[in-house]
Amino acid sequence: MLIKNKVDRSQLMSVLWEIQRKKRHIAHDDITKIAKEFELSRMEVEGVLTFYHFFHRKDCGKYTIYINNSITSKHAGMSSIKKTFEQEIGIPVGKLSFDNMFGLYETACIGLSDQEPACLINFKPFTNLTPEKVKDIISRIRNGEKPKDFCDKPKSNIQYTPSKDRTVFFKPYRDFSSLTFLKNNTPEHLIKLVKKSKLAGRGGAFFPTGLKWQFARQNEAEIKYIICNADEGEPGTFKDRVLLQEHPELLIEGMILAAYAVGASEGIIYLRGEYRYLKKEIEKVIASYRKYNFLGSNIAAKNPFDFDIYVHLGAGAYVCGEETALIHSIEGKRGEPSTKVVFPVEKGYKDKPTVVNNVETLCAVPRILEMGIDKWLSLGTEKTPGTKILSVSGDCKNEGIYEIEWGMNFREFLELVGAKNPKMIQWSGPSGNALSKVDFDRNICGEDLICGGSVMIFDGSRDIPTILKHFSDFFVDESCGICVPCRTGNFLLNKKIDKMITGVATKRDMMDIKEWSKIIKTTSRCGLGQMSSNSLNDAIEKFPEVFEKYMADESACKTSFSLEKATAEYDQIINEITSDYE
Numbered sequence: 001m002l003i004k005n006k007v008d009r010s011q012l013m014s015v016l017w018e019i020q021r022k023k024r025h026i027a028h029d030d031i032t033k034i035a036k037e038f039e040l041s042r043m044e045v046e047g048v049l050t051f052y053h054f055f056h057r058k059d060c061g062k063y064t065i066y067i068n069n070s071i072t073s074k075h076a077g078m079s080s081i082k083k084t085f086e087q088e089i090g091i092p093v094g095k096l097s098f099d100n101m102f103g104l105y106e107t108a109c110i111g112l113s114d115q116e117p118a119c120l121i122n123f124k125p126f127t128n129l130t131p132e133k134v135k136d137i138i139s140r141i142r143n144g145e146k147p148k149d150f151c152d153k154p155k156s157n158i159q160y161t162p163s164k165d166r167t168v169f170f171k172p173y174r175d176f177s178s179l180t181f182l183k184n185n186t187p188e189h190l191i192k193l194v195k196k197s198k199l200a201g202r203g204g205a206f207f208p209t210g211l212k213w214q215f216a217r218q219n220e221a222e223i224k225y226i227i228c229n230a231d232e233g234e235p236g237t238f239k240d241r242v243l244l245q246e247h248p249e250l251l252i253e254g255m256i257l258a259a260y261a262v263g264a265s266e267g268i269i270y271l272r273g274e275y276r277y278l279k280k281e282i283e284k285v286i287a288s289y290r291k292y293n294f295l296g297s298n299i300a301a302k303n304p305f306d307f308d309i310y311v312h313l314g315a316g317a318y319v320c321g322e323e324t325a326l327i328h329s330i331e332g333k334r335g336e337p338s339t340k341v342v343f344p345v346e347k348g349y350k351d352k353p354t355v356v357n358n359v360e361t362l363c364a365v366p367r368i369l370e371m372g373i374d375k376w377l378s379l380g381t382e383k384t385p386g387t388k389i390l391s392v393s394g395d396c397k398n399e400g401i402y403e404i405e406w407g408m409n410f411r412e413f414l415e416l417v418g419a420k421n422p423k424m425i426q427w428s429g430p431s432g433n434a435l436s437k438v439d440f441d442r443n444i445c446g447e448d449l450i451c452g453g454s455v456m457i458f459d460g461s462r463d464i465p466t467i468l469k470h471f472s473d474f475f476v477d478e479s480c481g482i483c484v485p486c487r488t489g490n491f492l493l494n495k496k497i498d499k500m501i502t503g504v505a506t507k508r509d510m511m512d513i514k515e516w517s518k519i520i521k522t523t524s525r526c527g528l529g530q531m532s533s534n535s536l537n538d539a540i541e542k543f544p545e546v547f548e549k550y551m552a553d554e555s556a557c558k559t560s561f562s563l564e565k566a567t568a569e570y571d572q573i574i575n576e577i578t579s580d581y582e
Contacts (some may be wrong), residue, residue: 012332053316061103157400158298204452234429254362380406484530
């Protein structure tokens, strides 16, 4: 089951997954064997497996159920789904049934926000759940059916694309077509073209793609790597899932083009554990490209040019969306971000020059070559040419995927998605910005209102502090804990939100939130801590009337502590007892 000889540590997570799948947990003896064969300490192995949500130390059931507990799921009726699962299985969330048949757990966003409530059963998706559907699912499993045989096939729900001549992503594509570019063009020319396109990272950081490729090419090494970040863990985001379902060939060709540009010979798709059900289909596409000699040794598009791709499966850790944490995860380590003494384009995976781009970024490159640079630059705005894919969920009529041209008016966008009475829009996920009606006349583009991909809409019936509490809980749970500002600061902010909700917060608490947020933002190691307080501070600024009603009357609120007053009753009792003995 394990390995015959000492192997590269980068195989560690694959081994952990193999044991988890076969035994439904990773036992004490398994850790000992793994440590011996990888020449690691038990503590190192245990440190890795306990870092990820989907590795278990105890049996998690023959059928492991993960209910999505995201805020959009809760608003869609998750509580009744959870209650029905508990009743049908006979256990509360977090427990294992007495016969070890079912394990029931909650997890964060699983990339199905437009089809909530949703869950994963043995990592097979079940969407648009109702209590009746849950009862049917459990009944069918008890009767011997396998989840893989009757699970849902998540719809892509592509609600909108521009006119046919202005759509970039969601339109037919002829396999291998962009690779003809390699035959008569140099890597330098490809990089120059990508730089001219102004394509920037579509995962949220928006770093210029061509510049990143140029830096990687300039760093000499015997081997270089291209990594696709398919770990979209930002709650409310599912655009990359749809791209992987609709056009995986774009991703494969984008990685091949990137490899040619920088001189890489190996590619890795880091696929989030929640998308495990997509792994086989992606590998089929990779196999097809190998079959026609567009992957492997001396690929048909350019000779000599060797490049191949494999899929690395994550195991549930939001912080692995940060590129250095992702690299550590692939290397078989805890997915903790590193300090940016050097960047991955200099020393990344296995200390070699590494380019990390997300799915949408890589998929854009073949399309740019297909349509031509002039056509691409005619779309969108001066700063952000082209189109952008947005994942829309929440209180709107038309949840799903929107491919829009950069520059669309935000109010027009809200009308397009069917948002009625929108109060707060969480823009770019919980780590992004909270928007209100003062933002409705802005434009969606790099010059004004830029977005990584997640759009969650909340109408006037929703309680804003409760939403913020949910976001804060997420950041507290997902912080890797390596740096104090993020680990402790987010915990303290979470407690301030608790005070708001219970109605005992004061102006001092609001000042603390502002001051502590600055410390967390400026001193945290990675984007999680640097951006975790954005929505909280935005909401306080844009919805002052909401927070005022939660504020305590400071004149009536006892904010100081007096030991004398606190022990007065105790002292009185002691005095009475003492006097009885005198």
